[in-house]
Amino acid sequence: MNAALAAGVAAAATCAYARGERIRVRKVDAPGHIRTPHYIRGKIGVIERCVGFFKNPEELAYGRSGEPLRALYRVRFLQSDVWDDYRGGPGDTLDIDLYEHWLEPVTAP
Amino acid sequence: MGAREPAKLTGLSVSATIGTIAPDCARISPMRAYHDLGGLSAGAVPQEEHELQLWEKRVEALLVLLTRKHILRVDENRRGLESLGGEVYHSLSYAERRILAMSNNLILKGIFSVDELATKLAQIDRRQDPLP
Numbered sequence: 001m002n003a004a005l006a007a008g009v010a011a012a013a014t015c016a017y018a019r020g021e022r023i024r025v026r027k028v029d030a031p032g033h034i035r036t037p038h039y040i041r042g043k044i045g046v047i048e049r050c051v052g053f054f055k056n057p058e059e060l061a062y063g064r065s066g067e068p069l070r071a072l073y074r075v076r077f078l079q080s081d082v083w084d085d086y087r088g089g090p091g092d093t094l095d096i097d098l099y100e101h102w103l104e105p106v107t108a109p
Numbered sequence: 110m111g112a113r114e115p116a117k118l119t120g121l122s123v124s125a126t127i128g129t130i131a132p133d134c135a136r137i138s139p140m141r142a143y144h145d146l147g148g149l150s151a152g153a154v155p156q157e158e159h160e161l162q163l164w165e166k167r168v169e170a171l172l173v174l175l176t177r178k179h180i181l182r183v184d185e186n187r188r189g190l191e192s193l194g195g196e197v198y199h200s201l202s203y204a205e206r207r208i209l210a211m212s213n214n215l216i217l218k219g220i221f222s223v224d225e226l227a228t229k230l231a232q233i234d235r236r237q238d239p240l241p
Contacts, residue, residue, distance in 0.1 A: 029140030033188040038141045039148040061188035063218075083148065 015050035015071045015100070022046055022106040023075065025098065033061035036102045044106055045077040048095060056099065071100040143195030165204040172211060181214055189214045 017023055027042035035057050050073050055066030079092040086092070175181040189210030190198065198206055216223055 031140070031142075033184065033191060034142070034145075037147045038145045057184045057187075060182050060184035063182075063185060066184075 013053060015073070017047045017050070017073060017100070017103060017105075019047050019049055023103040024106050025075075026102050026104055028102075033058055036098055037096070040077065040082065040096055040098075043077055043082055045075040045081075045096075048074040048076045051097060054099075056101075073098055073100065073103065075103070142191055143198055144191050161204075168204045168208045168211075172207065175211070175215075180218070180220065181211065185214055186210055 022044060023046070024044050025036065025041050029041075050071055052072060053069040054072050056068075056070045057066070060066040074095050075098050077094045077096065079088055079094050080086045080090060082094055172181070172183075172186060176183060186207070190206055192213070193201075193206060193209060197209075201209065212226060215221055216226065
């Protein structure tokens with residue numbers, strides 16, 4: 001690991017959200033290379049785990065360094081929260097890996 | 110779908126006649142990228158196996174090589190795919206759109222020029238066997 005990457009790790013090595021915390025995916029429509037699926041934006045989910053720290057693909061896609069590293073989470077959603085017409089079981093869930101800058105805290109239930 | 114030949118690269122555009130899945134574009138909001146299809150209706154999923162042809166395997170091998178040699182990142186390749194425009198993107202096969210995105214990126218990075226690529230493509234066109 002080179003020095004810049006090590007510095008990036010140090011700068012980003014805290015997960016802002018804890019397991020079990022409810023979050024909302026930012027409802028942002030922007031151009032550019034985005035790894036957050038359109039269908040999940042604006043939806044509420046629960047942090048399943050903080051996966052680790054990775055270079056930001058939104059920056060890597062344009063030839064830049066991707067640093068500082070960004071925290072990546074596995075976020076769990078109820079399928080019935082994601083799809084209006086979901087006909088599967090009421091407890092069915094969907095896990096998606098999402099970067100921290102796409103998440104915002106849910107204040108009221 | 111039967112055996113298919115790779116679409117011919119002519120300069121930077123690909124002429125392809127075989128369509129792939131075209132989403133219901135009317136339901137896509139202006140800011141929803143054309144490749145971001147999750148949740149959209151796409152019709153029946155073709156169930157038959159598609160045996161990869163040699164040139165399609167070579168496209169994937171090329172991408173692996175470019176990535177390992179730190180010439181091109183997968184994120185840059187994805188951005189390239191997302192910059193082809195919806196009409197081109199949805200008219201090309203998986204391997205066709207990948208080689209087109211790769212070509213655009215390598216020109217952008219100065220790995221080869223438009224003229225060099227065009228010259229090479231013309232040479233390949235004159236070969237008896239295009240995939241020796």
